[in-house]
Amino acid sequence: MTVAEAPSQPAKPGRTRTNPLWPTLAMPGIIWLLVFFLAPMYVVLAIVFGQVDPIFRTPVPVWNPLQWDATQFTYVLSRIGPGGAYGPALIRTGVYVLIASVLCLAIAFPVAYYVARLSGRWAGILLAALIAPFWISYMMRMLAWVNLLQDDGWVNRIASLGGLFDVRVHWLTGQPVVVVLGLVYGYVPYMILPLYAGLDRLPQSTLEAARDLGANRVASFWRVTLPMCRPTIVAAVLLTCLPMLGDYFTSDMLSASPKTAMVGNLINDSVQSPGQTGQAGAFVMLVLLATVLPMFYYVRVTARADEVST
């Protein structure tokens, strides 16, 4: 990414002028964005600020912003603050995602580092092994855990050391730990791959220069490797963090208890309840707002990295 832009001499005046070729090439992306992101986003808005069919209680979208009715949105907002019903679920989501992301990073970084820099001729095989979990659907992987974590499942059986101890942990009944670990297990491959890609492309010469100039292994890792892969780390964390924020399936499968309800569960529940679809839309908007901020941070971090490299 940065190497290609490195020889950026004072740009020729003609380069930034409008050349019809580049916008044309960008069209598919722009159309994609319009059709599959902006238009659906507008539909969500029209439903959040729309009406409800009096008989079927299905949402009736209102397309004209001048006729929008903020009742459903303010209903949700008023229940998020202190003492509100939805506040705890949002805080819980934040805490779960934060812990899960940190754990993911703690697991994924050493693995990616090892595969990218130390594994030598095993790199290909290890990489294939890392991609392997993608071949099995997320649902199947969670169902497998349901089997393992049942009261008479393998986890309790192994913990009891063949019946020596009486282990009767009810893993699947609203245990936050299980939900967080489920998230970690489900999303850690998504963290490893981008980290591997980033670490693999670190310029060897820079690291050699660090060693030549007297940095020991720790210092060169701390002062060269880590700063250089900061954009990669941010990207990898975002890549796992954002889908985790909307995840409802893990909590549904591994707990199904209101005690571990995340914002994804709130959205899923309200989409399916007649008359509540607008509230689901309001939650979607809130999650979007909450995720746009880290996106801006990411953009800034990468932009700064580009400046450094030029």
Place this chain on the structure above:
Amino acid sequence: MPVPNRPGPNRRQFLQRAALLAVGTPALVAFLDACSKGGQSSSAPSLTIAAPSSPVKWDIPADNTAIADGLGPEKGGTLQLYSYADYMAPEAVKSFEEKYGVSVQISTFNDTDEALTKIRGGNVDYDIFFPSYDQIGRLVTGGLVRPLNHSYVPNIKNVWPFFANPWYDQEWRYSVPYTVYTTGIGWRNDQVPADIGALKNPYEALWDPAYKNKTAVIDDWHTAMAMVLLKLGITDVNTSSADDLNKVGEALSQLVAATSPKVTITMYSDLPAGQIGLSQMWSGDIINAQSYLPEGVDVDILRYWFPADGKGLVDNDLMVSLRGGKNPVLAHLFINHMLDPEVAKQNFSAIGYQPPQVSINPDSLVADGFIPENLKSAIVRPEYFDVGYRILELDPANDTAWHNVWRTFKAGGS
């Protein structure tokens, strides 16, 4: 270091593009508005709510009359059923296919509200739908169901007399009954040794911290909240009193604190698997649970409680012929087929949900081997429908109030 000349928009370009967007947005609005016209047409009429105290005879509009008498079944088509998963015996379907030389296809839904939304969206040609009786108002008012021609359904004589003229659909103009069930409490006596049914208020067992992490309630807002009302001694399970709903909300937060229940509809497999020891349960699910017990676990561990005097939640599901279906004659014939005593019994054995058939004698079901002795209380008796509590449709404002309490519960509190 100053940022080099970036290829971003300058001020003039920005203004031009903003203007373009401003012009474009109303066009988009108009376009989407045009797309949505179809959905809003049925908003005008209001909803009639049927209740035992106010029976409803639904109108048959001139543009939606029943099929003519004496038509032959459609040839070459596929009869489309729209039902819960595992809610119809494959043998019952097969015998119909062989009798009329047609094929039958079953599509499934997770809950009837979701199904109703899909049917209303159009573009589906399901012939028969299996709703709950509290949806018939929306189905008829929305013009989604076809009135029945009674001459094709002589087997109606086999159902409990109440269902030949039910309060929710007088003269059974649009619906015939499919199954009947009660909502009580199921448990396994290896995990829960106490005799829950002998407690003064068995519903309170779900609030007993002794069963923490072993319980579940049904993931259906009305069924679960009605149970909470009954636990509190409030028998109006369709209450519109804000005070009652507040009490329900408080009782639900106490429930989470006391036993942290699962909220699910898969107790028919979770209870036999041992993940749940005590659960709010439909009678059909506890009967069905027998077939999900792991090998070596005796059926005898399953228990079910429903008030012996019938003063609990009683429900029934229906069969209706959808207006969008392409095979109305076959639909009538299939409805008649399912009301046949032998087919109904076969279906009962397969799905655990009892059909309201006169020929099925509640007193002999145990002796006939349909139901084990320990699940005797899961048998549904006709007299329950005289005294039991019925879940009704709620008017929109009340519906919203109920849903808000339920959503608060499901959001999990602190």
